[in-house]
Each structure stands twice: as structure tokens, then as C-alpha cells.
Amino acid sequence: MAKGQMASGIVAGRLPADRLAENFSDLHPPFAPHEAAVAADRCYFCYDAPCVTACPTAIDIPLFIRQIQTGHPEGAARTIFEQNILGGMCARVCPTETLCEEACVREAAEGKPVEIGRLQRYATDTLMQAGVHPFERAAPTGKTVAVVGAGPAGLACAHRLAMLGHDVVIHEAREKSGGLNEFGIAAYKSTNDFAEAEVDWLLQIGGIRIETGSALGRSVTLEDLRASHDAVFLSMGLAGVNALRAPGEDKDGVRDAVDFIADLRQVEDLTALPVGRDVVVIGGGMTAIDAAVQSKLLGAQNVTIAYRRDRDAMGASRYEQDLAASKGVRILTNVQPVAVHGNGAVREIEIEYTESSGGGLTPTGETIRLKADQVFKAIGQVLDGAPDGVELTGGKIVVTGAGRTSLDRVWAGGDCANGGDDLTVTAVAEGRDAAMDIHARLSSSG
Template structure:
């Protein structure tokens, strides 16, 4: 937890302010709103929205089912491809996926609100506590899934559906991965992440073992002896270096850890936040850390990014969200040195950047910015906890289109694999694809 000092403290706002600031950023549709919005769909034959969805959900079909008054059938259509359809409806960057290619967007600049329609259908279904699928008869085969995030649980669910017995090993005290620990609190309210975990596990045939990970109670060799197949969904455990002098000074924190702490806080007012916060990075984590710092009561929040807005991994929508919440974004800026006083970071010396011929370089012009808290949100890196047994590519586990690794009987997916999109929906797709491949392997 951040050190509490006069400029870094909790209880900056009233109880009512915290409740409003961290309420649902996208209020869900009611039944009438869903019917009206579903009527805007053209139900395109070639469905560009479906092609843009990493999990290939039949979007025209589920919207038609909503339109005809069958939201639970719509949910089943969604869950058939994406068992995490509820969370993906909340956190997917639909503005750069399905909604970006919607014909309504092309024609009038206002796409069908696919994400909100998906949330409506899945919420209606999950409210009843029912299961959309029934398990097949037990096959007697056992599969180990290492990692209880979206990729791991998606794989476990599909394997359980096929009748296999699955054990999920999760390093943290509870499952959910980034859905539980890594996204902004205002995107997943009312404990939805854990409700969805319970929903996924509700199919049966899945045993969850927490506090265990590769190198901490588990080894690949041991798992290979005890299980018929293995799926690795171990994510990214390392944090990229800031590359600025003094970046290990007290007051420089990892944004991922801070967001996890915030997500698990039972009382947001107790979470320390600085008056002047600087976030370094250009992705979703940077935006989430910056916006939530502002919502916690920080007076001045700035995101520093070394390139221009078009190169930021955070979508244009997310950038605008930050700015409308009072966050300042400074582009073409890179940190050179952490300014330290009395043993604590008090700011940054930064350099303006430029790009020429595709190469980034400093201009030599510098400035200083004060900060009580500095967050690193410059990406995570893969730490090879497999003992070097799997072939790597671009610093992550190498897999084929079926998510098979270089070792027979071991699959991998999610953020730990090469070529991943670092999106919840893409991780869910990895898990489902791997499960189908594992199922065929076990049936052979």
C-alpha cells in the first residue's frame, strides 16, 4: 500500500462522492431500452461486427433474439462462444471492435450499442442463477489448468462441458485474474467479477486450488505425471523497467498493483492517493490508474506518454474518458529522472520526444513535473517459470493456431503467449480454442 503522508492520504472525499465516482460507468439497459436499441440493427448477412469479434459471437442472431423478446436465448447464443460474455460486455473496447465496423456507424456515425445489448442479455440470464449448458458424461480424463483468469477459466469451462475433470491452480487467494484484480472498479461494480467466476464454475467438474503456481508448489514435470493434459494461462508476472534514473525510489509504484489494491478495498476512502499524481504509460492500465486516482480525490493527475495519441494502446474513447474526468495527457514526453527529496520521489524530470523515420529520439529539451505519487504503467513482461522447457517467441510462449506449445500435451493461452492481443475477449477465445484442441487430443 502507498505510504500515508500529508500529501498522500485517504478520505479526501465524502462517502457520497466515492459512491457516485465509482458507480457503473455505463448504466445497463432496461427491457424497453434494449428493445428499442435492438430494433436499430440491420441484421447484416455478412455481419462485419461478427467478423470483428475475437470470439466470433453471432451478434445479429443474439440481437434478433432480444428484439423478439427472448433475452435468455440471446444470452445462450453469446455464452456458446464466450462464457465470459457478461464481463466482456463491460470491458471490451467495442468502439474499436464490433461497433467500429457496424454498418450504422458507417452510415450515420452511431453504431448499434452491441456491448450494452450483450450486457442486457447476459445479466438477464445470470440473474436467475441457471446454467446455460449441461456437462457431458464423465470421460475419466484429468486436465490441469494453471491460472484462474479469463483464459484459464474459459478453457476449464469448455473442458468440463465435454466431461473432463479439471483442476484450476491459481496463485492468488481467489480466481478471476485481471477481471478481478486488474480493471477499473467503475467498469465492474457490485462484485460482478466473482459472481461471474461462480457462474463459470457452476457447470461442475472444476476444482479450484488457490495459492499455487508454477515454482510455488507446482512443476510442469509433476503436472505431466498427474494429468492427461495441461493448459497454461499464467499471464505476465514481470514489470517493465521505467528506464529513468531513480525509478526505484519510494513513491514510484506499479500501477497494476495499485489497481489490484483498489479493486480489493472494502472502503475506498481508506486508500491513500496523492494530491498530484503522474502516470507513465499509454495503455488501458495507465488510463485506469489515472482516472481512478482522480475519482479517489487527487487534485492534479497527468498521464505522460512518449508518442502521440494515435499510438496509444488505450482507445480514443478511453483517452477522452480520462480527459473528461479531469486527467491531463501529455504526449511526446518521456521520463529521464525521478526527482527525490528526503528519500522520496517528489517529481520527474522529463524530455520532449520526436519521431523521425519511425525512430523515437529525445529533443534535448527538458522540464520538471511535481508528483506525490508516480505510477508505472509501461507494460508487463513474461517471466519464464516453466524452467525453460517451452519454446519462446518474442519473449512469450510460442503456440500454434490451436494454442499447442512446443511440448506435446501442453497448451497455453492468454497474455503469456506470443502474438496475444492483451484483451479479455482474446484470452477467452484462447481458452476456448485450446479446450477444443485438448478435447480432440484426449479423445484420440
């Protein structure tokens, strides 16, 4: 068997290193200063700016763009970080085309919005590359808070609490911090180990200790954390993946898309990462798009996304769908998997056509088979190992207000909590707001 080849025919090194480097370069190259000035000059600086309302973290977008326009990108970065301490990553991964930029007055008038995301990146990169942290920590309060999960929500919560003078310990199950930003986002959106650098920069505030390899339910329990800390914030994300519920899904070559993306983000040599020749991705969200596009960029010959509803119902934005199509990914809608075929390893996936009507989904009985040596499941994640005593709904932790759970002195936010979109920017907002609620509670308790 050739080096890099697996039993199912999945092969590493389909493309040479230089081609892979080109394929996985920055999706949106950063602005040069003169480009940022031109882009900023297009902003109308609306008084009642709809872009601010559309931003989950409510960044004062007209203000930071005005600061860029007047030659003060560092001030612009502070404006951004006051609301979103992970503004650097959000500038790279936010679906701005359906948030701030879709709401932009220029988009409505001309079909071409102000490039808010790239301007945000220009400002935040300028400050971070200077090695400057814009905030100082308040005097220590003597209060301690445990945060479970070093993803966007947990990091945002920890930073705000530390800035307010509380001591924070983050328990992270993986051996590396960052959560979704480190393990779950397409490599061409976050290049040059930016997620890791952003965590290091965030920790400059002081007062935060991260314990990696510390998983809730294994290394620590919620009871222990409640007993040893003044408050607890749960932000462990969603570790479980939904099953296809189709015969044969246990065959070699069928795996979770989130694991594939995580492997890709952590591998040092892309030529060592195996990919199939004929790849099928089941799902219609951002994870499905990221897995499909990156399979194509790794050298897969045929890549197909199969989604059970129509295209308008896909979780991925139209921009992301068009990006996939531009990379040669085929998108099939109104189809669902019914069986995975192959002798030990996947060789074909059988899909059935569906009809959407009245919010429901009806199988038509008509099926086709797609050639596949690799199948990725991107059909949603579930909370794995919810702590005892926390109320759940729909498989997520029930929260009210700014992340309060059913347990006293326990808050939750991010993907593991109900409500909101499964976006980095939403998780940041939830972590920040929970921190302020925790701070109010700790301040009133003396």
C-alpha cells in the first residue's frame, strides 16, 4: 500500500505543497492603509446606523470607521474591543454579508456595502500587531469565577471578568484553547495561527489561568466548581454530532465533518492530510460548506453537498454557498441519505429525494447513488455530558436574561445554551453579557 493511502482509498498529498499553500491562503487579504482609507471614506456615518443594530455585539461601527478615516486605527480597534474582545477573529469569520453589511445603507442603495469586516480587521490587526492590549485590569476583588470551555463565549466572559478585577480559571477539555476559533473554522479564514495568537493577546489582561485537558465530568465536576468559586460560567460548546440514522454509516471513510476540520486546522503539513477523490458532505450549514470547500482545496476531484431541504433553508449564507460553487463544489438540495454502501469502506452513498411543504419534509421514494470514498456528516451537534441539575431544552442549557441557568451562581452561554445563533460573534456577546451579570451579582454580595 502506498504511503499516505488508507484502506478506503483516501490518499494524502493529492496536490503539491506549493499548490496547497496557495489554496489555503487568506480568503480576504488584509487592507493596506491606503485601501482602508478609501473603504472608510464610503461610509455615510449614519446617525441611526442600521449596521450597529445588525451587529450581535453592538459595535459602534460608524465611530470606528470614522477613526480609521481620520488616521487612528488604534482608536478604532479600542472602540471595537470595548464591545467585542475577539473582534479580530470576528472580522475574519463573521457572516457580515447577512449581518452588518447586509444592513448597510450603501448595500440598499448600490448593492455594494461598506466593507465593514475588512475595515474591522485592519483596525484590530494594527493594534494587535503592535503588541498593545487596550485595557487595564481593575483592582482585585478577591472573587473567583470558574469558566468551563476556552471557546469564544468562555474567553469573552473571562476577559471581561478579569478586567473588572475578578480572578478567573478556565477549564478547557482540549489541550489547546480557542474552541471553535481554533478547531472549527476553515483554515483559509484564519491563517498564520491567528486564533492561538489572539488567545495569547487576550490573556495580557492578567487574572486568567487556563487549565487545558480539564473536562467537566472527568477532571472536575460542577459541584466542585460551585463549592470552590463564587460563580461558574458554562461554555463547553457542543461536542456530540448527530447521527445520519442510515444503514452503513459506520463504514470506513464516514466521519464527522467537525473532526475533519479540526484535523486540518492542527496539521502542520497539509500534504499529510488524507482526502478522498469523491467526497460527499451531508448538511447545509457553515460546517458543511467549510468541509466541502476544504476537501476541494486539498485535491478532491468531485465534492458534493447533499442537503435535505431547499437551498433557501440552508444554514450557510448565500455568499458561502456561492463560494463553494466557485471552488467547484456541487450542491444538491431536497435529498437525504438513506444508506451507505461498500464492503467495509464506503463506496457509494444512496440518497432519496424529498419534498418540502408546510414546514415538513416528505420522502418521495426516488433514490440515486453517488460515488463516494469519503462522507462527512455535518448535520448538527449536540451537547455531550450536560452537568446534573442544569435544566435543558432541545438538548441545550436553558438560560434566562444574561445567561442565568436554573442553578444559583451558574451562568451559561455560547453554543451549549439555548437561544441565539451558533456564531462566534453571538457567543462573544453572550459571554460578555454574562460576565456583566456575574459582576453585578458578585458586587452586590459583598
